[in-house]
Every structure is written in structure tokens, then in C-alpha cells.
Amino acid sequence: MKSTTLVCSLLLTGCLTNESGNLSATTSGDSTHPAERGSPLAELRAACGAQGALLPTATAVHRAPYLQQLTTHSTLIGWVTTEPAGESVEITRPDGEVLTTAGAERRQSAVRTADENQMWTTVDGLEPDTIYCYRVLQDGQPLTERIGFRTAPGADSVRPVRVLAFGDSGGGGSDQLALAAEMLDVPFELIIHTGDVAYDNGTIAQFEDNVFGVYTELFRHLPFYPAAGNHDYETMRGAPFRDVFALPGTEQWYSYDWGPVHFAALDTESPIGPQVEWLAADLAASSLPWKIVYLHKPPYSSGEHGSDLGLRTALAPLFARHGVQLVLSGHDHDYERITPQDGVAYIVTGGGGRGTRPVGTSPFTAFATDVIHYVYFEVSGDQLVLHAIDATGAEFDSVVVPRA
Numbered sequence: 001m002k003s004t005t006l007v008c009s010l011l012l013t014g015c016l017t018n019e020s021g022n023l024s025a026t027t028s029g030d031s032t033h034p035a036e037r038g039s040p041l042a043e044l045r046a047a048c049g050a051q052g053a054l055l056p057t058a059t060a061v062h063r064a065p066y067l068q069q070l071t072t073h074s075t076l077i078g079w080v081t082t083e084p085a086g087e088s089v090e091i092t093r094p095d096g097e098v099l100t101t102a103g104a105e106r107r108q109s110a111v112r113t114a115d116e117n118q119m120w121t122t123v124d125g126l127e128p129d130t131i132y133c134y135r136v137l138q139d140g141q142p143l144t145e146r147i148g149f150r151t152a153p154g155a156d157s158v159r160p161v162r163v164l165a166f167g168d169s170g171g172g173g174s175d176q177l178a179l180a181a182e183m184l185d186v187p188f189e190l191i192i193h194t195g196d197v198a199y200d201n202g203t204i205a206q207f208e209d210n211v212f213g214v215y216t217e218l219f220r221h222l223p224f225y226p227a228a229g230n231h232d233y234e235t236m237r238g239a240p241f242r243d244v245f246a247l248p249g250t251e252q253w254y255s256y257d258w259g260p261v262h263f264a265a266l267d268t269e270s271p272i273g274p275q276v277e278w279l280a281a282d283l284a285a286s287s288l289p290w291k292i293v294y295l296h297k298p299p300y301s302s303g304e305h306g307s308d309l310g311l312r313t314a315l316a317p318l319f320a321r322h323g324v325q326l327v328l329s330g331h332d333h334d335y336e337r338i339t340p341q342d343g344v345a346y347i348v349t350g351g352g353g354r355g356t357r358p359v360g361t362s363p364f365t366a367f368a369t370d371v372i373h374y375v376y377f378e379v380s381g382d383q384l385v386l387h388a389i390d391a392t393g394a395e396f397d398s399v400v401v402p403r404a
């Protein structure tokens with residue numbers, strides 16, 4: 001990857017070529033379980049009566065508000081501003097009843113210019129699976145329209161859980177934007193990322209332009225839980241990644257619950273030994289019926305980089321022993337569905353916008369193709385149904401993953 005970066009910095013045209021991939025899948029796997037379509041934002045916007053945009057007066061806000069660590073009862077809301085004094089967040093019910101106004105705290109953080117400030121507000125005391133509206137205020141005056149969000153469902157929730165996952169999402173090129181537009185056609189409530197979030201090097205400017213600048217609308221309404229990739233680690237070993245996101249635990253590897261699903265994100269750019277120990281305890285401590293793990297480098301892959309055998313050796317037995325049903329990874333810029341290994345489903349989803357690369361097949365390959373895509377899955381009762389959707393909006397693969 002180093003040589004690619006070098007070519008990019010020397011030759012802009014080479015860089016742009018590297019961004020482009022196949023927008024449309026030329027082959028299909030299993031298309032017998034098409035996803036239900038619908039906007040992920042429509043209900044939230046209708047409830048709060050607004051799109052949630054920045055107001056024209058909010059010239060001081062350089063990064064629009066976004067949700068982090070959304071749980072059953074709380075959330076963090078972050079933004080970047082040049083005028084930190086007097087800023088707060090107002091929480092209302094959809095009918096307008098004001099529940100609280102919480103002050104904002106400025107935190108030391110990577111920012112693009114010296115006058116920018118990273119702000120965070122913690123909101124507590126919320127109820128599970130409930131729609132609220134927030135807006136950022138300055139001296140009591142709104143800087144944003146009302147922005148709708150829904151808290152996480154509780155562990156005993158029986159409604160389906162809907163998740164968007166993608167990886168290797170690009171440097172702001174047209175493929176990334178085409179796929180981002182298609183994401184607005186499936187009704188997810190939670191976003192996970194399999195790493196390489198900010199191309200090329202995980203700098204603060206690349207997070208602003210290629211991440212927050214692209215997914216602004218999604219991030220202000222919906223929680224985002226990324227795993228770090230090798231590109232994110234190219235600047236200060238991932239310090240900007242950990243600054244712009246406020247993730248649980250060490251922020252390098254962490255877990256959280258969403259309804260009946262326990263999610264764990266690993267950091268393949270840090271030594272795996274301590275994570276193996278942590279993950280074994282973390283999975284053993286969860287009594288939830290569903291366990292999903294995601295990480296950047298793939299334990300199984302037939303793509304350009306191929307399987308990371310060290311990770312496979314360290315982690316695959318652990319996944320099987322603790323009843324993990326699904327493992328998602330990225331790094332290879334393709335889609336690959338692996339034949340279940342010891343009862344565990346593995347998916348490579350590394351086609352989020354940074355070009356595509358040819359993918360081969362291996363004895364463990366169930367279906368593979370090199371296409372710009374995201375995956376979307378619904379967890380409902382005893383089954384999970386995963387859909388792979390390309391940058392034209394066409395579903396080209398699906399798979400049913402049983403709970404047991």
C-alpha cells in the first residue's frame with residue numbers, strides 16, 4: 001500500500017484511477033432473499049419535522065453534529081466549531097416537549113485549523129427504542145434544525161434489528177459518492193465500518209473531507225461504530241481516528257449491545273494477543289443470543305491481500321467456541337462470502353468506494369465478486385439475513401445465517 005500512496009502523491013491521475021472500480025456486479029450469488037427497501041432517515045425526519053440541516057447562521061460549525069455511543073438510555077453528540085462558548089444541545093420529544101438542555105464540553109482533539117474546537121455533549125436519561133429530537137444551540141439560538149434519532153432497543157426487544165456495514169470507503173471519489181447515495185435506500189438503524197475509514201492516510205483533513213463530508217446526513221441521525229484499518233493508522237498510529245470518534249473502551253477494540261445483538265470491533269493494526277484475551281472474556285460475559293465481530297484484515301479472503309493466517313489462527317477457534325454467528329472484515333476491495341467455518345459465517349466487505357481489485361476463489365469461497373458495494377442485514381428472531389448491494393442499488397448476493 002505504501003507504493004500506491006507514493007504513486008498517488010506523485011501522480012494525481014494515478015490516484016484517481018485507483019479510486020474507480022466496478023459499480024455494477026457482473027455476477028450474482030444467491031438472490032432469493034431480496035431486502036425490503038426504504039429510507040433510513042424518513043421516519044426520524046418526519047417525527048422531528050425537519051431534515052436536520054445546519055442553519056445558514058451556523059457559519060462557525062465546521063463539522064456538523066453527529067451521534068456516537070448511542071445506547072438504550074444515552075448518547076454522545078459531537079461537532080466542530082470555531083465559537084465554542086455558549087454552545088449546548090437541546091433534547092425534545094417529537095411533539096416539542098423540552099426534556100433537557102445539556103452543556104457542551106471542549107476536548108483536546110485533532111482539528112484542521114488552530115481556531116477549531118472539538119465539542120462533545122453527553123445526553124442521559126433516555127428511554128430505549130424511542131425517537132427524540134436534538135438541536136445544537138448557541139446562547140439559546142439554534143444552529144441546526146431539529147435532528148431525529150432513535151435510542152437503541154433493549155436486550156428483550158423482539159423487533160428486527162437492521163444494520164449497514166461497509167469498508168475501505170475511499171478518498172471522496174465518485175464511486176464512494178455513488179454508493180453513499182444508494183445507502184439511503186435501505187432502512188438501517190446502525191452503521192458499522194470494517195476499517196480504512198479515511199483514505200489515504202487517516203489525517204484529520206481526510207476525515208473531514210472523505211468521511212464527515214460524505215456521510216453527514218447519516219451521521220447526524222444514526223450511530224456509527226467503525227473498526228480502524230491500516231490506512232487509518234498511517235497518521236500518528238490512528239490518533240485522529242480515535243479523536244474524531246468517541247468509541248467505547250480503549251477506542252481501539254471495544255464492544256456494545258444493540259437489542260439482542262452483541263457487537264465486538266477488533267483492531268487488526270495493533271497486536272492481537274491482548275485482544276484475544278479481552279474478546280474471550282467479553283464474549284463469555286454476554287448472554288445475548290446474537291454475537292457479531294468485525295475487524296479490518298480478513299481471517300478468510302481470496303482477494304489481493306488474501307487470508308491473514310495469524311488472525312485466523314488466533315481468532316477462529318474463539319469465534320466458534322463462543323457462538324459468534326457472523327464475522328465481517330474488509331481490506332480486500334471486493335465482496336466475498338465464505339462457506340461457514342465451524343458454524344461461523346464470514347463476509348469480506350471492502351468495496352465501500354476505494355476502487356475494486358480482482359478476487360479469486362479458494363476452497364472456502366461460497367461467492368466472490370469485485371464490485372463497489374455495501375452489505376445490509378436484518379436480525380430477527382432466530383435468523384439473520386444479509387444482503388450485498390452494489391453502487392447501482394442492485395442486490396447481487398444474500399445469505400441466511402441461523403442463530404445456532
Ligand SMILES: [Fe+2]
Binds near residue numbers: 229231330
Ligand atoms: Fe486495508
